[in-house]
Amino acid sequence: MTISENKDLLHLNTFGISARAQHFAPIHDLPELKELILQEHPTETSLLVLGGGSNVLFTKDFDGWVLHNGIKGIEIIEDNAETVLLRAGGGENWSNFVDFAVENGWWGLENLSLIPGTVGAAPVQNIGAYGTEQKERFISLEACNLKTGEVRTFVKDDCAFGYRSSIFKTEEKGNWFVVNVTYHLQKKPHRILNYAPLKAAFENTPLSKLSASEISNKVKEIRNSKLPDPRKIGNAGSFFKNPVISKSQFQQLENQYPNIPSYPQDDGTLKVPAGWLIEQCGWKGKKVGNTGVHNLQALVLVNHGNATGTEIQQLALQIQSDVHNRFNIHIEPEVLIL
Numbered sequence: 001m002t003i004s005e006n007k008d009l010l011h012l013n014t015f016g017i018s019a020r021a022q023h024f025a026p027i028h029d030l031p032e033l034k035e036l037i038l039q040e041h042p043t044e045t046s047l048l049v050l051g052g053g054s055n056v057l058f059t060k061d062f063d064g065w066v067l068h069n070g071i072k073g074i075e076i077i078e079d080n081a082e083t084v085l086l087r088a089g090g091g092e093n094w095s096n097f098v099d100f101a102v103e104n105g106w107w108g109l110e111n112l113s114l115i116p117g118t119v120g121a122a123p124v125q126n127i128g129a130y131g132t133e134q135k136e137r138f139i140s141l142e143a144c145n146l147k148t149g150e151v152r153t154f155v156k157d158d159c160a161f162g163y164r165s166s167i168f169k170t171e172e173k174g175n176w177f178v179v180n181v182t183y184h185l186q187k188k189p190h191r192i193l194n195y196a197p198l199k200a201a202f203e204n205t206p207l208s209k210l211s212a213s214e215i216s217n218k219v220k221e222i223r224n225s226k227l228p229d230p231r232k233i234g235n236a237g238s239f240f241k242n243p244v245i246s247k248s249q250f251q252q253l254e255n256q257y258p259n260i261p262s263y264p265q266d267d268g269t270l271k272v273p274a275g276w277l278i279e280q281c282g283w284k285g286k287k288v289g290n291t292g293v294h295n296l297q298a299l300v301l302v303n304h305g306n307a308t309g310t311e312i313q314q315l316a317l318q319i320q321s322d323v324h325n326r327f328n329i330h331i332e333p334e335v336l337i338l
Ligand SMILES: Cc1cc2nc3c(=O)[nH]c(=O)nc-3n(C[C@H](O)[C@H](O)[C@H](O)COP(=O)(O)OP(=O)(O)OC[C@H]3O[C@@H](n4cnc5c(N)ncnc54)[C@H](O)[C@@H]3O)c2cc1C
Pocket: 014, 048, 049, 050, 051, 052, 053, 054, 055, 056, 069, 090, 115, 116, 117, 118, 119, 120, 121, 122, 124, 125, 126, 127, 128, 129, 164, 168, 176, 177, 178, 179, 227, 228, 229, 230, 235, 236, 237, 238, 336
């Protein structure tokens, strides 16, 4: 393992922000990780486990350890007539992992095609898109305790998966390095087409004939048509989470804004698209210096080139404040601001 000092993270975050890590260690396997934990005691300073850097915003240099997950490998753990258990190293690219499953004709992850980042971050964030979340296919993960080097298996019930959340972002925040993740896939078709744009795209196709690969390709096509490619324009996908509000607050807003969209939740609350709220405040497509709001998706803040993390953070604060003043709703960042 080669530890670097004062490492520039410019090419290791999708916002394309230049920030330096005091200590930087690329991790290729579990023994290397354990050795580092026991020799360097990285939790004694600040510590960040970094995957693809597609959900972080650096506003300053990182004083402490950045452990970059490069643990690779995809293994078939079980394969029978109906199902496959697939285990992937935490440093595998998520999108490539989904492609591997889809190319083999295994169902379950195709709606999550093309989400940037690593397999290890997927359960941490409980990534989701197009009507599903990774938790639906999650079986277990192995994680290494960043203080002791102990390796523990977490099954689904241990992970407290929620909307873009898990125990690794709450109670166990900063304690674990996800080494590998196991997913359960199906050989029989299991089509999830409840997300309106996906349903509409297949309006004239006999659904019983649709393959996982056709769904995956359509998801990629829709994503490419409305989300900026971080290789061309720096961004971290949705900057804010969709807020969840009470029924009474929603009714008050609906009186004022009859077109306000909403998604009813099981507990009677309603999820309101943050992108709609931001757009109503006039932010969609706006440019502020080197930063801005994407012209096709108001939830995506972008680096138009040479922006600093602080400039993007300032833009986010301004948007939060405008949404709060107009709707009395607090929108919380999904992106980890460092
Ligand atoms: C263009 C674009 C589109 C996106 N679309 C979606 C979408 O549709 N749905 C969605 O849910 N997200 C989306 N995202 C957000 C992002 O892809 C996910 O959050 C992804 O899981 C982040 O993975 P990463 O490896 O880049 O994590 P990083 O950004 O490196 O890290 C994110 C967080 O996870 C922690 N972490 C990362 N790896 C590990 C590990 N091995 N062990 C412990 N903690 C870890 C980090 O410490 C940090 O807290 C999008 C982002 C972009 C840029």
